[in-house]
Amino acid sequence: MADTITKAEIINPENLVYKKTSMMTNNVLSYCPGCGHGTAHRIIMEVIDEMGLQAKTIGVAPVGCSVLAYDFMNIDMQQAAHGRAPALATAIKRLHPEKTVFTYQGDGDLAAIGTAETIHAANRGENFTIFFINNGIYGMTGGQMAPTTLEGMKSSTTPYGREWQRMGHPLKMTELIAQLPGTYYVTRQAVHTPVSVRKAKKAVRTAIELQQQNKGLTFVEIVSNCNSGWKMTPVQANQWMVDNMFPFYPLGDIKVDGELVKK
Amino acid sequence: MGKELKLMKGNEAFAEAAIRAGVDGYFGYPITPQSEVMEYLTAEKPHERTGMIVLQAESEVASINMLYGGAACGKKVMTSSSSPGISLMQEGISYMAGAELPCVLLNVVRGGPGLGTIQPSQADYFQSTKGGGHGDYHTIVLAPSSVQEMYDYVELGYELAFKYRTPVMVQSDGAIGQMMEKVQTGDQKIRLTEEEIIRNCPWATTGKTPNRERNIITSLNLDSLVQEKHNIKLQKKYREIEAVEVRFEKIQCDDAEFLFVAYGTSARICLKSIQILRAKGIKVGLFRPITLYPFPKEPLYKMVKNVKGILSVEMSAGQMIEDIKLAVECKVPVYHFGRMGGIIPSPTEVADFLEHQFIKG
Numbered sequence: 028m029a030d031t032i033t034k035a036e037i038i039n040p041e042n043l044v045y046k047k048t049s050m051m052t053n054n055v056l057s058y059c060p061g062c063g064h065g066t067a068h069r070i071i072m073e074v075i076d077e078m079g080l081q082a083k084t085i086g087v088a089p090v091g092c093s094v095l096a097y098d099f100m101n102i103d104m105q106q107a108a109h110g111r112a113p114a115l116a117t118a119i120k121r122l123h124p125e126k127t128v129f130t131y132q133g134d135g136d137l138a139a140i141g142t143a144e145t146i147h148a149a150n151r152g153e154n155f156t157i158f159f160i161n162n163g164i165y166g167m168t169g170g171q172m173a174p175t176t177l178e179g180m181k182s183s184t185t186p187y188g189r190e191w192q193r194m195g196h197p198l199k200m201t202e203l204i205a206q207l208p209g210t211y212y213v214t215r216q217a218v219h220t221p222v223s224v225r226k227a228k229k230a231v232r233t234a235i236e237l238q239q240q241n242k243g244l245t246f247v248e249i250v251s252n253c254n255s256g257w258k259m260t261p262v263q264a265n266q267w268m269v270d271n272m273f274p275f276y277p278l279g280d281i282k283v284d285g286e287l288v289k290k
Numbered sequence: 291m292g293k294e295l296k297l298m299k300g301n302e303a304f305a306e307a308a309i310r311a312g313v314d315g316y317f318g319y320p321i322t323p324q325s326e327v328m329e330y331l332t333a334e335k336p337h338e339r340t341g342m343i344v345l346q347a348e349s350e351v352a353s354i355n356m357l358y359g360g361a362a363c364g365k366k367v368m369t370s371s372s373s374p375g376i377s378l379m380q381e382g383i384s385y386m387a388g389a390e391l392p393c394v395l396l397n398v399v400r401g402g403p404g405l406g407t408i409q410p411s412q413a414d415y416f417q418s419t420k421g422g423g424h425g426d427y428h429t430i431v432l433a434p435s436s437v438q439e440m441y442d443y444v445e446l447g448y449e450l451a452f453k454y455r456t457p458v459m460v461q462s463d464g465a466i467g468q469m470m471e472k473v474q475t476g477d478q479k480i481r482l483t484e485e486e487i488i489r490n491c492p493w494a495t496t497g498k499t500p501n502r503e504r505n506i507i508t509s510l511n512l513d514s515l516v517q518e519k520h521n522i523k524l525q526k527k528y529r530e531i532e533a534v535e536v537r538f539e540k541i542q543c544d545d546a547e548f549l550f551v552a553y554g555t556s557a558r559i560c561l562k563s564i565q566i567l568r569a570k571g572i573k574v575g576l577f578r579p580i581t582l583y584p585f586p587k588e589p590l591y592k593m594v595k596n597v598k599g600i601l602s603v604e605m606s607a608g609q610m611i612e613d614i615k616l617a618v619e620c621k622v623p624v625y626h627f628g629r630m631g632g633i634i635p636s637p638t639e640v641a642d643f644l645e646h647q648f649i650k651g
Contacts, residue, residue, distance in 0.1 A: 082497045085363070088508075097506045103495035105362045106508035107355065108385050114352040115359030119495075121343045122315050122365050126497060144355070147348035 050076040054098045061261025063251030064092060066218040067160055068099050070228040071129070074235055075102065084127040085119050087112040089141075091133040092166040110141025113148035116155045127235060128155040134175040135165045138200040142174075145204070152209030152243035156234045159201065159246065162253040163272060170256030174198040177275055182256070197275065201248040205282040211243035213282035217250045219265045223278070230280075242285070250276050291339075291478040300440040300466045301326035303473045304370065304396055307444035309336045312479035313394075314365035315343040317356035319375060322408040323464040324398035327370040340481055350375040354382030354395075361391035362507040364487040364494030366448055370396035372464070373414050374405060376422075383457050384423030387524070388509030392451035394444060395429075396460045398467035401632035409632025410464030410555055415609035418459050419583040426521055428528050429457045430535065431582040433553040437471035445476065450535060452490070454527055461582060463605065465555040465634060528584075537580035538589055542568075546575030548644060549593065551614050552603040553579050555634060560603055562637030563644070572645060582610070587617040599623040601644050606630065623648075 036042055050072035058064045075084050081102055088096040090109035097104035107115045112130035120128040137145050137159050145157070164182055165171040171184040177197050179188040189197070205213040212234055216227035227249060234245035250272050254264035280288050291310070298306065305327045308316060316336075318328045328346060336342035347353035353369045360367035371379065376397045386393060397418060401411035418431045430450050432443045440462060447458040488496050495505045511517035542564055543549065550560040557578045567574045577593065579586050599622050602611040608626035615624050627643045629635045 082499045084497060085495050087359070094510060097504075097508065101498070101504060103498045103505045104507070105359060105495055106389075106506070106510055107358070108381055111351070111355035111358075111382070114347070114355035115362070117345070117352075118315060118317060118356035118359035118365075118367070119363055121345060122360050122363055123496075143348055144352050147352065 048073045048076045050081060050101045052099055052101050056099060057095050058092065059255045061252065061254045061264060062092075063162070063218045063249065064160060066224060067158065067227075067249050067251065068096065070218070070224060071131070071158060071231050072100055074228065074232045075127070078232070078235060080127050080235070083125070084129070085123070087115050087119070087128070087130040089130065089132040089136040091136050093131055093133060093160065094167070096131050110136050110139070111144055112136070113141065113144040113153070113157065117148050117151070117153050120153055120155045124154070124241075127238060129158060130155065131158045132160070133166070134159070134161045134163065134173045134200070138174040138198050145200070146207070149204050149244045149246070150207045150209045154238055154241045154243065156238050156245045156247065158231070159248040160251050161248055161276065162251040162256070163197075164253045164256040166253045166256050170253070175200070177271060180271070199276070201246065201281060204246050205287060209243050210246055210282060211285045212237050212245040214246070214280045215248040215250060215276060215278050217268070217273070217278055219252070219268065248276075250278065293477055294475045296473050296475060297470055298437060298473045299326055299468060299470050300434070300437045300462060301370075301398065301468070302330045303437045303441040304444060304460070305330040305334070306473075306475060307441040308368055309334060309339055309342060310476055310478050311445045311448060312340060312366060312481040313342055313368050314481055315345070315356070315360045315367045316369065317345050317347050317353040317360070317367065318369050319347050319350045319353050319371065321350075321372045321375045323400060323410075323467050324370050324372050324396065326467070327396065340478070342481065350378040351382065354379035354386075357393045358382060358386055358389070358391060361386065361393045362389070362495050364491030364496060366482070368394045368396075370398065372398045372400045373402050373411070376414065376417070380417070380423035383429060384421075384425050384427060385509050386457045387423075387427035387429065388425060389507050390455040391457070391507065392448070392455050393457050394447040394451055394460065395457060396462065399461060399463040401630065407632035408464065410605060410634055411630070411632055412463055412554060412556060412604045413606040413609065413630065414461065415582060415604065415606060418461050419585070419613070427524060428531075428583050429459045430454070430531060430584070431459045431461050432537075433461050433580060433582050434466060435554050435557045435578065437466065437469060438473050440466060441473050441475065454531060456527070461554070463555050464632070532584040535581060536584050536586045536589065538586040539578040539580060541576040541578065543575035543577060543593065545573050546596070547573045547598050548575075548649070549597045549600045550574060550576045550603055551579070551590070551600055551610070552576065553582060553610070556603045556605055559635060559637050559640055563641040566637060566641040567644060570645070572649070574644065579610075585613045585617065587613070590614065590617045591619070594618045594621045597622060599625070599648060601648055602626045603635070603640055604628045605634065
């Protein structure tokens with residue numbers, strides 16, 4: 028019995044080992060249990076907190092599951108039309124070079140309807156950060172095929188699996204972005220294990236720090252699951268992501284200090 | 291920089307006015323017949339004159355969304371385009387109306403539909419005055435009929451845009467954009483400081499400080515009751531604009547038996563047609579709406595009892611005529627005369643139509 032921790036001991040400030048950052052609001056997250064968005068939000072806002080940037084940060088939310096990111100992130104935010112977040116961020120940063128500016132976009136938003144805005148903002152070397160959540164599917168509208176949907180992967184608009192002959196190939200947006208001279212730091216991360224969360228948070232911090240040095244566009248992809256859209260349990264979805272998404276979307280840095288990482 | 295008298299194109303006057311009005315950012319995309327706006331701005335190096343940002347976007351879709359981003363920070367932002375480009379911007383304009391963001395847009399109208407022609411037209415009246423994009427909204431629409439007014443309506447546009455937190459459209463056409471006239475400029479205004487913006491626009495996303503709540507700029511309300519409340523608020527704003535912001539001009543209307551109603555280039559043509567007709571003893575006047583939205587309904591209605599008929603002259607198939615008929619409640623005959631496809635009607639053909647088709651027809 029001596030090993031049992033009482034409730035009083037748990038809430039004793041001296042025993043506090045982890046606390047929700049005040050940069051996250053107390054609103055209940057609208058994301059499905061098991062989804063990576065909540066963790067992605069948290070690590071970004073922890074970095075904003077740790078770097079003391081609340082009063083200097085302007086975030087841009089997309090259209091998609093994370094359209095309500097502004098309900099959860101305790102900073103000034105704008106909600107963009109579908110795909111246009113990099114256009115908003117371009118103007119915000121140009122008009123406020125001293126601010127920290129980021130967009131938070133899903134794969135449908137960034138890699139389909141917003142392809143032009145993403146590529147041109149990157150190519151101009153705009154000094155803001157894009158957080159790109161890639162779960163290979165349109166989550167909010169009910170699990171339709173995204174540009175990032177894997178070959179053979181089932182979605183509500185590829186009920187028999189994606190065939191490239193008729194539906195095109197999955198798009199490696201992050202590798203494409205890394206080719207552009209305007210990007211300085213491009214990386215692909217995940218948030219499905221404690222180790223990956225720590226690595227992803229480090230990448231978020233690197234991106235924000237480089238933004239402050241006006242190095243050009245910084246781009247952090249986070250490969251995530253969509254257990255609801257994939258019709259799996261959270262545990263199955265994470266395993267499926269490891270087995271299928273990671274081989275096609277390998278984790279790690281793609282561009283560091285403006286140079287492509289040699290594999 | 292003090293006041294100057296300059297000879298300028300309409301498009302250049304608009305650009306110069308932007309610099310002098312203390313605009314913070316211009317985001318545009320080339321399209322004929324308005325490309326001189328961005329060409330003039332880049333040549334003038336406004337970054338050195340006032341610190342104004344000028345950026346050539348990758349599309350009209352991007353430029354209107356850049357306006358959204360800048361306006362949401364409380365900045366004075368601007369774009370210009372011509373009809374097909376304005377069509378592309380409609381989604382963004384709807385978002386800005388929904389999120390209640392101020393901006394000034396210039397539409398140098400060309401003939402349509404589709405790629406149409408690069409010549410002058412007024413066929414975008416429906417699009418600009420009835421909303422244009424999705425949802426219940428209006429943008430204030432100012433219609434210059436001279437190069438001087440191209441200059442003047444920049445500052446007026448920002449005054450209205452910030453007063454009502456709404457996009458303001460300056461609706462010109464290829465003729466006024468391209469023609470050269472003398473322009474009396476105003477003094478150079480200094481761009482607002484960050485502190486002034488925070489004071490004037492407490493709603494803007496300028497970075498959350500401990501002394502205020504978060505500022506969120508969005509047009510999304512998932513709860514329909516909240517959205518309807520927002521709609522009611524917007525409609526209240528439009529009723530106020532309709533009550534307070536109507537602008538128009540009356541020329542030779544005191545003794546007029548017939549009335550031209552025309553704006554922009556058509557209004558200039560009508561002035562000449564009036565001379566031709568009055569020389570023949572036909573008493574004609576011109577009623578020129580300056581605000582196309584809000585349309586000057588009441589002032590026009592008040593003139594109905596004195597006239598025998600109204601001729602709407604517009605370089606279109608007849609769009610403004612619908613607002614005229616609603617305004618005068620069909621108490622007098624209302625006809626339309628117009629040319630399409632980028633053709634500018636001559637004063638003689640307008641005068642002939644009134645004399646032979648309308649009066650005698």
